[in-house]
Amino acid sequence: MPTTTRCGTPSAANSTLGGVPTIHYLDFASRGRGQVVRLLCEDAGIAYDDVRYSFDEYPAYKESKIAQLNPLGNVPVVELGGRVLTQSYPIVRHWARVLGRYEGEGEEERYWVDVICDACADWRTLFVQAFFSPSKDTAYPEHQRTTQQHYLTAIDKLLSSSPISAKGPYVAGTTFTYADMVLYQVLHDEGLTQDGRKGLGGIRG
Numbered sequence: 001m002p003t004t005t006r007c008g009t010p011s012a013a014n015s016t017l018g019g020v021p022t023i024h025y026l027d028f029a030s031r032g033r034g035q036v037v038r039l040l041c042e043d044a045g046i047a048y049d050d051v052r053y054s055f056d057e058y059p060a061y062k063e064s065k066i067a068q069l070n071p072l073g074n075v076p077v078v079e080l081g082g083r084v085l086t087q088s089y090p091i092v093r094h095w096a097r098v099l100g101r102y103e104g105e106g107e108e109e110r111y112w113v114d115v116i117c118d119a120c121a122d123w124r125t126l127f128v129q130a131f132f133s134p135s136k137d138t139a140y141p142e143h144q145r146t147t148q149q150h151y152l153t154a155i156d157k158l159l160s161s162s163p164i165s166a167k168g169p170y171v172a173g174t175t176f177t178y179a180d181m182v183l184y185q186v187l188h189d190e191g192l193t194q195d196g197r198k199g200l201g202g203i204r205g
Contacts, residue, residue, distance in 0.1 A: 152192075
């Protein structure tokens, strides 16, 4: 059976969103695209009901409970105020607009945040293909040598050459946005944030 945990105490941010969201997602050791939805909730002080499915039980629920909520059969799925929200990055972008936070200040920053988010999405797609490949033993090491290094280097160059990012420690300079969460999550899932972030020392300029 899935586990359900109430995380946090309802706050003003919950009132702004319209209630306490119920997040349906995998129990995947804080990994996956959908984890960014939880990260935004934690940072914004949004209480949420965390429904986690093990990998063994998820296929059955995908064809029943999840399919009823989302015809695509994908998670995360969020229930909030009688509505069903799907797709990780549209959810965090939508909540950023509703909350008036996390999307940058002004159109140029919002555009830049979208650029980095979408670059990370492209990277994640290739990571997932390699990590879950039937030939993972060879496909993922090859990914680490090539695709992973390409995206590390490219995103580093994008950020270091941007006058917006140069203003501070975040993608949008001094403003913490959902793009920082998305970037963190793909770095985490690639195993690059553990052991004192030693994995980030391999960026080639």
